[in-house]
Amino acid sequence: MRYISTRGQAPALSFGEAMMTGLARDGGLYVPETVPVLPAAEIAALAGLSYEETAFRVMRPFLGDTFTDAEFRRLIAAAYAGFDHAARAPLVQIGPNHFVLELFHGPTLAFKDFAMQIIGQMMQAALAKSGQRITIVGATSGDTGSAAIEAFRGLKNIDVVILFPHGRVSEVQRRQMTTPTESNVHALAMEGDFDDCQARLKDMFNDFAFRDGVHLAGVNSINWARVLAQVVYYFYSAVALGAPGRAVSFTVPTGNFGDIFAGYIARKMGLPIEKLVIATNQNDILDRALRTGDHRTNGVKPSISPSMDIQVSSNFERALFDAYGRDGAAVAAVMDEMKSGGFRISQGALQSLRETFASGRCSEEETSATIAATLAATGEVLCPHSAVAVKVAADHLGPVPMITLATAHPAKFPDAVQAACGIRPALPPHMADLYDRPERVTRVPNDLCALQALIRERIAL
Numbered sequence: 001m002r003y004i005s006t007r008g009q010a011p012a013l014s015f016g017e018a019m020m021t022g023l024a025r026d027g028g029l030y031v032p033e034t035v036p037v038l039p040a041a042e043i044a045a046l047a048g049l050s051y052e053e054t055a056f057r058v059m060r061p062f063l064g065d066t067f068t069d070a071e072f073r074r075l076i077a078a079a080y081a082g083f084d085h086a087a088r089a090p091l092v093q094i095g096p097n098h099f100v101l102e103l104f105h106g107p108t109l110a111f112k113d114f115a116m117q118i119i120g121q122m123m124q125a126a127l128a129k130s131g132q133r134i135t136i137v138g139a140t141s142g143d144t145g146s147a148a149i150e151a152f153r154g155l156k157n158i159d160v161v162i163l164f165p166h167g168r169v170s171e172v173q174r175r176q177m178t179t180p181t182e183s184n185v186h187a188l189a190m191e192g193d194f195d196d197c198q199a200r201l202k203d204m205f206n207d208f209a210f211r212d213g214v215h216l217a218g219v220n221s222i223n224w225a226r227v228l229a230q231v232v233y234y235f236y237s238a239v240a241l242g243a244p245g246r247a248v249s250f251t252v253p254t255g256n257f258g259d260i261f262a263g264y265i266a267r268k269m270g271l272p273i274e275k276l277v278i279a280t281n282q283n284d285i286l287d288r289a290l291r292t293g294d295h296r297t298n299g300v301k302p303s304i305s306p307s308m309d310i311q312v313s314s315n316f317e318r319a320l321f322d323a324y325g326r327d328g329a330a331v332a333a334v335m336d337e338m339k340s341g342g343f344r345i346s347q348g349a350l351q352s353l354r355e356t357f358a359s360g361r362c363s364e365e366e367t368s369a370t371i372a373a374t375l376a377a378t379g380e381v382l383c384p385h386s387a388v389a390v391k392v393a394a395d396h397l398g399p400v401p402m403i404t405l406a407t408a409h410p411a412k413f414p415d416a417v418q419a420a421c422g423i424r425p426a427l428p429p430h431m432a433d434l435y436d437r438p439e440r441v442t443r444v445p446n447d448l449c450a451l452q453a454l455i456r457e458r459i460a461l
């Protein structure tokens with residue numbers, strides 16, 4: 001199994017190399033050269049298995065010889081041992097033919113833990129073999145940062161530096177990043193929005209002297225391993241509802257497009273997914289793009305679902321790569337146009353995207369109303385991101401079961417949830433004293449050189 005860049009100009013890599021590399025050296029994203037298809041009998045055989053065994057069977061065909069089977073099983077077991085629900089990802093029915101997949105039972109209360117915990121295990125295992133040290137730099141609009149910190153805190157051979165947009169994440173999200181005491185954790189509050197943070201991160205990858213000098217690694221969904229680990233819960237939930245004998249659809253709260261792209265990979269692997277519905281908040285570039293073909297930024301507006309306050313969705317590039325017939329030059333050209341604000345998706349590519357994806361947008365008012373209505377109808381307290389998706393999913397219900405991804409625990413957004421439905425969700429016991437813990441954070445400008453200097457100083461190579 002080899003991995004190739006969406007821009008066609010970087011060397012093909014093995015799974016282990018792609019995982020440690022992050023962004024391809026031509027600025028593109030790594031994708032598998034071919035996606036392995038699971039025969040229907042193998043999909044059917046996933047029914048009733050544990051989350052861990054499902055993860056092993058779904059991810060194994062992508063790994064090549066990076067880990068032995070026994071080693072990989074051990075890493076999976078360690079990754080999910082800290083989840084607080086025996087099912088790891090329980091399905092809850094909220095209406096006729098409508099189910100919510102709760103992805104917030106990991107240590108940092110968001111779906112990011114599903115991938116970050118296993119990447120943490122895999123990277124540590126790889127580094128133990130190579131004896132290397134690395135600097136992980138991540139950009140976050142709220143959830144990736146704490147999940148990365150949780151996965152890598154306290155490790156001797158890894159520094160983890162997280163850039164988050166100052167004043168644009170919830171207080172719980174910020175405290176999750178700024179209260180860990182380990183000296184290898186560096187929380188940086190950057191001027192600007194998430195798109196600025198991600199742009200500076202990509203600048204760092206594209207500056208080869210810096211990249212090689214600090215042994216830069218990435219754990220955003222830039223990293224193929226992040227996407228792969230998220231493919232698992234599509235299989236796990238669809239099989240629970242009767243796949244492969246019965247098709248399902250998914251609605252996904254969408255920001256950086258990594259989560260829904262994992263669903264796209266599950267579909268390519270043979271999981272019968274009828275539609276993948278992109279749910280956006282008022283930062284609706286993807287909904288506009290799919291409806292009109294015009295993929296154009298119009299500024300990031302802060303919302304009550306801050307993790308989705310994104311206009312430049314990194315992984316959309318992976319979907320475009322397939323939509324443009326895997327033509328790296330065409331992808332490089334549209335990404336170049338994106339630097340000046342946007343591009344028109346070609347008619348053929350648009351048609352191809354619409355075969356798999358549908359989309360919808362949810363306003364701030366609709367988000368709050370959905371939190372209140374879902375609580376009243378079902379007793380389920382949704383976080384604002386999950387509420388965005390539940391609202392959009394409701395507009396796309398049909399004969400096949402709809403699974404809506406609930407991506408974060410409502411307690412990460414207590415103010416928005418309380419304002420919407422009157423209930424202030426409590427943090428779980430392991431985070432009960434979060435507001436009493438001292439914070440450690442550095443304010444930084446949106447300036448590449450300043451950021452690089454600070455990172456060099458912090459990691460003291």
Ligand SMILES: N[C@@H](CCOP(=O)(O)O)C(=O)O
Nearest residue numbers: 140141142143144220221256
């Ligand atoms: N919504 C994300 C943004 C980063 O996404 P990623 O999947 O590329 O890590 C967040 O909460 O940080």
